[in-house]
Amino acid sequence: MISYDEVIIGSGPGGAVVAHQLAEHRRNTLLIEEGPRANRYTHTPFSMDEITRLYRNQGMGMSIGPPHVNIAEGRCLGGGSEINSGLYHRLPDEIRDLWQKKHHIQSFSPSDLLPYYESIEKALSIHSPDTPHSLAALKLKTGADQLGWYCPEIPRWVKDGVRQSMSETYIKAYEEWGGVVMDQTRVIRLRHVSGQWEVYCKGSTGEHVIRAQTVFVAGGAIQTPLLLRRSGITRHVGTTFGLHPTIKIIAEYDDPVSQLGDGVGRFQVKEFSPSMSFGSSVSTPAQIAQGLSNYGIPPSFKTDWNRFAIYYAMISTPTMGTVRSLYHDPTPIIRYRLSSPDFIQLGLAFDRLCSLLWASGAKRLYPSLPSAPVLHTHSDLNCVKEGIEKGKVHLMSIHLFGSCPMGENRSHCAVNSFGKVYDCNGLYVSDGSLLGGSPSVNPQGIIMAIAKRNACEYSHQKGLLG
Numbered sequence: 515m516i517s518y519d520e521v522i523i524g525s526g527p528g529g530a531v532v533a534h535q536l537a538e539h540r541r542n543t544l545l546i547e548e549g550p551r552a553n554r555y556t557h558t559p560f561s562m563d564e565i566t567r568l569y570r571n572q573g574m575g576m577s578i579g580p581p582h583v584n585i586a587e588g589r590c591l592g593g594g595s596e597i598n599s600g601l602y603h604r605l606p607d608e609i610r611d612l613w614q615k616k617h618h619i620q621s622f623s624p625s626d627l628l629p630y631y632e633s634i635e636k637a638l639s640i641h642s643p644d645t646p647h648s649l650a651a652l653k654l655k656t657g658a659d660q661l662g663w664y665c666p667e668i669p670r671w672v673k674d675g676v677r678q679s680m681s682e683t684y685i686k687a688y689e690e691w692g693g694v695v696m697d698q699t700r701v702i703r704l705r706h707v708s709g710q711w712e713v714y715c716k717g718s719t720g721e722h723v724i725r726a727q728t729v730f731v732a733g734g735a736i737q738t739p740l741l742l743r744r745s746g747i748t749r750h751v752g753t754t755f756g757l758h759p760t761i762k763i764i765a766e767y768d769d770p771v772s773q774l775g776d777g778v779g780r781f782q783v784k785e786f787s788p789s790m791s792f793g794s795s796v797s798t799p800a801q802i803a804q805g806l807s808n809y810g811i812p813p814s815f816k817t818d819w820n821r822f823a824i825y826y827a828m829i830s831t832p833t834m835g836t837v838r839s840l841y842h843d844p845t846p847i848i849r850y851r852l853s854s855p856d857f858i859q860l861g862l863a864f865d866r867l868c869s870l871l872w873a874s875g876a877k878r879l880y881p882s883l884p885s886a887p888v889l890h891t892h893s894d895l896n897c898v899k900e901g902i903e904k905g906k907v908h909l910m911s912i913h914l915f916g917s918c919p920m921g922e923n924r925s926h927c928a929v930n931s932f933g934k935v936y937d938c939n940g941l942y943v944s945d946g947s948l949l950g951g952s953p954s955v956n957p958q959g960i961i962m963a964i965a966k967r968n969a970c971e972y973s974h975q976k977g978l979l980g
């Protein structure tokens with residue numbers, strides 16, 4: 515049986531940062547990833563090919579509601595960082611305070627976190643590029659300016675047009691330092707035997723077992739609790755799962771606003787933070803056509819699809835769901851029910867985004883709601899808003915977190931303040947599962963800063979820091 519000092523399961527932002535740190539210390543480390551290798555040469559960003567090959571279940575994950583929430587996650591070397599929009603945030607102070615108080619997280623002050631933010635910001639070249647904004651993003655900014663709403667440009671991890679994903683940065687350095695990667699291999703369960711971990715894997719060559727002194731589980735906020743629970747570790751695991759419910763609206767303008775290759779816009783409306791934010795999405799002909807299919811696609815769509823653009827409203831909520839599994843079935847059962855206040859907040863977010871889009875010059879709005887009418891003016895809004903408040907809405911989410919929260923409060927934390935699973939020697943969590951609730955902003959930067967902080971603490975405990 516092959517043996518390693520550390521095995522890291524999952525190569526998304528949480529796992530890649532730990533792997534990188536350990537390889538830097540010349541540890542004998544293995545990074546296991548269920549999905550295939552991917553990089554900027556293997557697929558076109560935001561294409562159907564990318565969704566088919568690099569998303570889990572082709573982006574068709576689903577929570578059980580009502581209403582159901584469509585969930586999208588990466589499943590490839592680098593995880594979500596390979597497919598995402600690259601919008602970077604630190605954790606807002608008010609949210610950090612909330613988590614620290616609720617979970618009793620040690621060493622989690624702004625000054626404790628600062629060096630880790632700075633370290634990842636340097637590694638990912640976080641900055642505001644001087645490339646032009648898409649027209650759809652400029653419409654969002656125009657609408658916000660008309661209404662006097664705060665709409666900053668969000669910095670990104672895109673350098674010279676190349677997304678600074680994990681495979682471009684942390685995993686690249688990890689392999690250069692001799693770290694081993696095993697891709698297209700799924701870890702099925704873990705067993706603690708004679709002071710070591712046995713990692714049961716299934717890959718293209720069949721099933722095998724790997725031994726490790728220490729295991730970091732970094733499969734993301736759904737797969738991590740699933741694997742832990744399947745391994746018999748269940749205490750506070752998968753019972754506090756969170757997401758950012760997101761509603762989409764297609765806006766139709768008189769003139770072109772979209773073109774092939776436009777990514778997600780770099781402006782975000784932050785006037786109502788932390789409770790809600792708005793932005794412009796990727797708008798390909800296929801995505802717009804899918805969104806319009808409820809309404810009937812106009813005959814002229816083939817030539818004038820570029821007059822349409824997709825926008826989103828995302829809310830932040832304390833609502834929590836659960837992640838469970840059937841033992842022999844890899845499909846997670848995710849239960850997530852929005853509360854009445856959530857629906858009211860969604861209705862308000864919807865109302866505000868519609869107002870902004872009209873202020874930006876949109877002529878017609880097509881919301882992602884079952885059997886909603888096309889909206890022409892504010893007076894069309896009332897019945898739709900009422901429907902949303904009653905839960906009649908199609909939702910999606912790409913921000914998943916909180917299923918194994920960290921902290922010293924053992925009444926609900928699954929792991930300690932540095933990610934170590936309670937009552938399990940040599941077992942750590944390192945991904946979005948650790949977050950103490952909704953971060954209210956795009957979470958990757960926060961996941962990475964926490965992973966880096968925890969990896970430094972681990973290195974310190976092991977005497978690796980010199």
Ligand SMILES: Cc1cc2nc3c(=O)[nH]c(=O)nc-3n(C[C@H](O)[C@H](O)[C@H](O)COP(=O)(O)OP(=O)(O)OC[C@H]3O[C@@H](n4cnc5c(N)ncnc54)[C@H](O)[C@@H]3O)c2cc1C
Pocket residue numbers: 523524525526527528529546547548549586587588589590591592593594595597598599600601602603699700701702732733734735737738741912913914944945946947956957958959961
């Ligand atoms: C379309 C999209 C756009 C986004 N845009 C942004 C953005 O602009 N800014 C931002 O901050 N965030 C964004 N996000 C969210 C961000 O990508 C995630 O928050 C982040 O990737 C989560 O990191 P993670 O390490 O928790 O897990 P993941 O990135 O999900 O990585 C987990 C990895 O573990 C692997 N894995 C899981 N289980 C196993 C197993 N049993 N065995 C082996 N491997 C396993 C998975 O295949 C996956 O590759 C976006 C997400 C999506 C989907």
